[in-house]
Amino acid sequence: MLNCVIIEDEFPAREELKYFINNNNNFQINKEFENPIDALKYIEGNNVDVVFLDINMPELDGMSLGKIIHRFNKNIKLVFITAYKDFAIDAFEIKAFDYILKPYSEERIIKVLNNLVEELDKNDNENLIKDFNIKKITVNLDSKMVVLSTDDILYIEADEKETHIFTASNMYTSKLKISQLENILSENIFFRGHRSYIVNIDKIVEVEPWFNGTYILKVSNCNFKIPVSRNKVKELKEILTIK
Incomplete structure (x- = not known):
């Protein structure tokens, strides 16, 4: 009402x-x-x-x-x-x-x-x-639907027609937009530091200064580094207590 x-x-x-x-x-x-x-x-x-x-x-x-x-x-x-x-x-x-x-x-x-x-x-x-504090989501791997624990997610990347979900062993896909996944996942565990990326805060192992006062993040078991937009730097510093 x-x-x-x-x-x-x-x-x-x-x-x-x-x-x-x-x-x-x-x-x-x-x-x-x-x-x-x-x-x-x-x-x-x-x-x-x-x-x-x-x-x-x-x-x-x-x-x-x-x-x-x-x-x-x-x-x-x-x-x-x-x-x-x-x-x-x-x-x-x-x-x-x-x-x-x-x-x-x-x-x-x-x-x-x-x-x-x-x-x-x-x-x-x-x-x-x-x-609901969702702990599992259903994603796609080839022709299969896989129930994935959110604890296993390293980071998420937006693509043109689908969203990619990365773990230490596989890349999965989802038809959900990255904004929809952001709403589903716990904001205490996942951080959207860029319009195209969401990262599992618990998987971050290194924070590197980048250009124009921004940062890139290295996560465990992954060589790819995730960018953080300039307008999200303050929030990142608060989350990771960066002084």
């Missing part, structure tokens, strides 16, 4: 939006506000998943309010519903979930609500996978 807040100072527009939201069992309208200041106070102290807000409002415009909300809670989904198309770029700079122009259609609102539910389901599934 998604907890929603509506911030809209025009009564007819607010009632129409409420009608569509109330017809979807995945949503619950916790509060509705005409005044954005009152809305902000409520959002700061309560569990809110989605905020539907207009832009042209008294005291504090909706775009400024959206920026404040995004600053203190980036998980709240912001859906702007407004007659002003000029603020769309600003909205997506703060990662607004959607930007709907008035007068909106029933189909447009229903589509946004369905997209919000899909986003919630996706996030829940990713969190569930992480909570």
Whole structure:
């Protein structure tokens, strides 16, 4: 169930939006506000998943309010519903979930609500996978499917159409993208230090300085060295206590 807040100072527009939201069992309208200041106070102290807000409002415009909300809670989904198309770029700079122009259609609102539910389901599934602390994954070796212990993985490499998983004795393949494997594998054991590589932290035996302040990693039982992107160097240093 998604907890929603509506911030809209025009009564007819607010009632129409409420009608569509109330017809979807995945949503619950916790509060509705005409005044954005009152809305902000409520959002700061309560569990809110989605905020539907207009832009042209008294005291504090909706775009400024959206920026404040995004600053203190980036998980709240912001859906702007407004007659002003000029603020769309600003909205997506703060990662607004959607930007709907008035007068909106029933189909447009229903589509946004369905997209919000899909986003919630996706996030829940990713969190569930992480909570399971998966110890084995199924990979491919030639024509066979092999159940592989994650403890045996040295590193993972993204290719164009598949992902390669390396152990000390074999290279396996998977149709899962490297980002999907990153979600599945424990972040306490595996480190994605490059867009194309994930490494088993327990298998790292050497860290070598590379160019432009980056590093390359040597893992046990492997001659290949794994690069670490510059934007991941700080995280690597924290993981391996590099001073």
